[in-house]
Structure formats: C-alpha cells, structure tokens
Amino acid sequence: MGLMNWLGGELVDIIEWTQTDDSTMAYRFPRYRNEIKFGAKLTVREGQVAILVNLGQLADVFTPGIYELKTENLPVLSSLQHWQHGFESPFKAEVYFFNTTDFLSLKWGTKQAITLTDQTVGLIRLRAFGSYTIRIADAAVFFRKLVGTDGNFEIDEVSEHLSQALVARFSEQLASEAFSISTLASKYSELASSVTKATATEFAAYGLEIGQLYIENISLPEKVQQVLDDKTGLTILGDDLGAYTQMQAAKGMESGGSGSDMASAGVGMALGMQMAREMTQENDPVIPQLPKTYYLMVNGQRVGPLALNTVQDMLLNHDINSETMCWKKGMKEWMALEMMSEFETNAIPPPFSPSSQR
Incomplete structure (x- = not known):
C-alpha cells in the first residue's frame, strides 16, 4: 500500500449518518482509531443533531447543516484539547448523531388492574392501554443520561421505562379526578392531556419530549361489563322483566346444549337486577294511620277521646x-250511636233483670 493510500485510510474527511431504520435514537460514527482530518466536512441532516465528544466529555453540538471542522467552529473541542490559533493537524474525537424525529406508535398499558372509586358503583378495577410518540428534545442531556458509550442506542432500550412512567402518572391522574364509568369514554382527550403534562418534567430529565399520548381503551372487568350490558338491555326493553327473560332464553336456545344454563343465568341476572332496582328505588314515605277516636255525651258531660273498642265495651256494659x-x-254534627255504621247497636242484648226469668 502506498503512502497516499495509507493516509487516505487513516484520516476521516467526510462525516455523516444516513439513517436506514426508524428505531435508532443515537449512532456513533465508526471512526475506530482513525483521526479526523482538519477541515473535514460534517453533514448533519434535517431531523438530526451531531455532538463531538472528547475523551468521554461532551464538546460541540451541531444542528442541521454542513460544517467544515476547523478551530473557529469547534470552540469547545479547541479549548478541551488546548489547540493554539492556526492549529491544522488531524485530531481524535468521537462523533455521535442523534435522531430528533418523532418515534411513533410506542405502546403503553397497565399490567395490573387499577383499583379506583367510581361515583356510581363504588370500588372498581380498571385496565387501560394506548400509544404515544416521543422525540429527543435535548441531545446533550439525552447523551449524558442515557447514551453514554453506547454506539447504537435503540428506542427499545428506553421505551419500557417510559411506558412505566406513563402508567404511573395515568393511575395518579385517574385517581385524582372524580369520574363515572358511564362518562369515562368522553374524558379520554382530557385525561391524556393531563397525563402528558404530568410526565413532561420526568421525560425532560432524559432530554426527551412526549409528542402525543393516546388512550385507546379503558376497560372494565368482564363481569362488570356484562352487568352494564344487561342493564342497557333492560333500558331498551323498557324495564320489561318478562321480555328480558325471554330474550335470555332465546339466546340460550341459539347456543345449543348450553341453552338452559344461559337461560337460567339470564333469568337470575334479571331477577337480581329487578330486586336491586326495587331496593334502591325512592318510594314515597308511608305515613302511619292514627286510630280513630270518638267523643260521647254522657249525663250532659263530654267524654273522650275514646277508642272504638272502648265505646263498644261501654255499649255492652x-x-x-x-x-x-x-x-x-270529619263529622259536621253530633249523632246517635245507632246512626253510625261502625256500631252495631241492634246486636247488643238488653240488660238482664230478674223478671226476665219468669
């Protein structure tokens, strides 16, 4: 190998990164012992940021553009390596490229159900999942916190941690808001916005920024969902228990051998819901009826109030x-006992006298 070929193989004069995938977040240019030629061209494309690192210490940061690597545009590196004015020798430095475009369709979801208090049914367990997007907002922070010496940092290396952070903040936000399962679906956008704000500081600590957060579904336990579906069926049928029972029986017949079991389950569910509805229904209060009382004129004196059985005993005696x-x-005027239907004065025997024995 000639001298010129050897020099050409050792000195790097073009530095660039042509991305071939959408999963790489940071990439170290493969210099491998080769020195960078003074005046080499550094190409940073749109959606990229480049950083020069000297002996593990972050030096100069380059945004999109084409740069000729000389002392005037390498102020930090020149200072770190103590270059004098007019320095034109090859130098050693590591060049890292960062992908600053959005990383799309990252998944998040609750591994365990979240226990919350619902306004309608009380304690309830929910699961949720969705997707989100992120991008590198500060390449220097991202390099210090996550990349280090990793020459090919992939999104998979951090997405699991980010998803866990989202789930934690999601649970906190959901617990802090008063909600009802009947209106929860209409709160997805509002909830996603509050979770995004809650995670902003945590993501920024890694030099990252969350773009969009999507809540695709918040699901109820299967049995609770079945009860709600049955309640909806009752509402459609106008709370007609008979019609609902017939509907469940018909479903059971369609399913073949398990028809009787399904029909029985449907009837049991309907009766249970009917009993619950009757127990919780707000009925008018029952006002107890006071016993009727009577007043009598006895020997010119008013006597009373007297109960019905008391007056009857006085008649018998x-x-x-x-x-x-x-x-x-309720009576407008006084009247004789014989004129009042509740007293059967004709059925009372006359007083006993000895003459009646003759």
Missing part, C-alpha cells in the same frame, strides 16, 4: 245506649 250522642273527626 250498658254504660251508654244506642241513643247516646257521638262525634268523631
């Missing part, structure tokens, strides 16, 4: 008779 005047609430 002949303390009063059928002509005794009586009044009760």
Whole structure:
C-alpha cells in the first residue's frame, strides 16, 4: 500500500449518518482509531443533531447543516484539547448523531388492574392501554443520561421505562379526578392531556419530549361489563322483566346444549337486577294511620277521646245506649250511636233483670 493510500485510510474527511431504520435514537460514527482530518466536512441532516465528544466529555453540538471542522467552529473541542490559533493537524474525537424525529406508535398499558372509586358503583378495577410518540428534545442531556458509550442506542432500550412512567402518572391522574364509568369514554382527550403534562418534567430529565399520548381503551372487568350490558338491555326493553327473560332464553336456545344454563343465568341476572332496582328505588314515605277516636255525651258531660273498642265495651256494659250522642273527626254534627255504621247497636242484648226469668 502506498503512502497516499495509507493516509487516505487513516484520516476521516467526510462525516455523516444516513439513517436506514426508524428505531435508532443515537449512532456513533465508526471512526475506530482513525483521526479526523482538519477541515473535514460534517453533514448533519434535517431531523438530526451531531455532538463531538472528547475523551468521554461532551464538546460541540451541531444542528442541521454542513460544517467544515476547523478551530473557529469547534470552540469547545479547541479549548478541551488546548489547540493554539492556526492549529491544522488531524485530531481524535468521537462523533455521535442523534435522531430528533418523532418515534411513533410506542405502546403503553397497565399490567395490573387499577383499583379506583367510581361515583356510581363504588370500588372498581380498571385496565387501560394506548400509544404515544416521543422525540429527543435535548441531545446533550439525552447523551449524558442515557447514551453514554453506547454506539447504537435503540428506542427499545428506553421505551419500557417510559411506558412505566406513563402508567404511573395515568393511575395518579385517574385517581385524582372524580369520574363515572358511564362518562369515562368522553374524558379520554382530557385525561391524556393531563397525563402528558404530568410526565413532561420526568421525560425532560432524559432530554426527551412526549409528542402525543393516546388512550385507546379503558376497560372494565368482564363481569362488570356484562352487568352494564344487561342493564342497557333492560333500558331498551323498557324495564320489561318478562321480555328480558325471554330474550335470555332465546339466546340460550341459539347456543345449543348450553341453552338452559344461559337461560337460567339470564333469568337470575334479571331477577337480581329487578330486586336491586326495587331496593334502591325512592318510594314515597308511608305515613302511619292514627286510630280513630270518638267523643260521647254522657249525663250532659263530654267524654273522650275514646277508642272504638272502648265505646263498644261501654255499649255492652250498658254504660251508654244506642241513643247516646257521638262525634268523631270529619263529622259536621253530633249523632246517635245507632246512626253510625261502625256500631252495631241492634246486636247488643238488653240488660238482664230478674223478671226476665219468669
């Protein structure tokens, strides 16, 4: 190999990164012991940032553009390596490229159900999942916190941690908001916005920024969902228990051998819901009826109030008779006992006298 070929193989004069995939977040240019030629061209494309690193220490940062690597545009590296004015020798430095475009369709989801208090049904367990996008907002911070000496940093190396952070903040935000499962679907955008704000500081600590957060579904336990579906069926049928029972029986017949089991389950569910509805229904309060009371005129004196059975006992004992005047609430005037239907004065035997034995 000639001298010129040897020099050409050792000195790097063009530095660039042509990305071939959408999963790489950071890439170290493969210099491998080769020195960078003074005046080499550094090409940083749109959606990229480049950083020069000297002996593990971050030096100069380059945004999109084409640069000729000389002392005037390498102020930090010149200072670190103590270059004098007019320095034109080859130098050693590591060049890292960072992909600053959006990383799309990253998944998040709850591995365990979240226990919350619903306004309608009380304690309930929910699961949720969705997707999100992120991008590198500060390449220097991202390099210090995550990349280090990794020459090919992939999104998979950090996405699991980011998803866990999203789930934690999602659970906190959901617990802090008063919600009802009946209206939860209409709150997806509002909830996603609050979770995005809650994670902003945590993501920024890694030099990252969350773009969009999507909540695709918040699901209820299967049994709770079945109860809600049945309640919806009852509402459509106008709370007709008979119609609902027939509907469940028909479903059971369609399913073949398990028809009777499904029909029984449907009837049991319907009866249970009917009983629950009756137990929780707000009925008018029952006002107890007070016993009727009576007033009598006995020997020119008003006597009372007296209960019905008391007046009857007085009749049987002949303390009063059928002509005794009586009044009760609702009557316009006094009248004789024999004129009042509740007293059967004709069924009362006359007083006993010895002459009746003859």
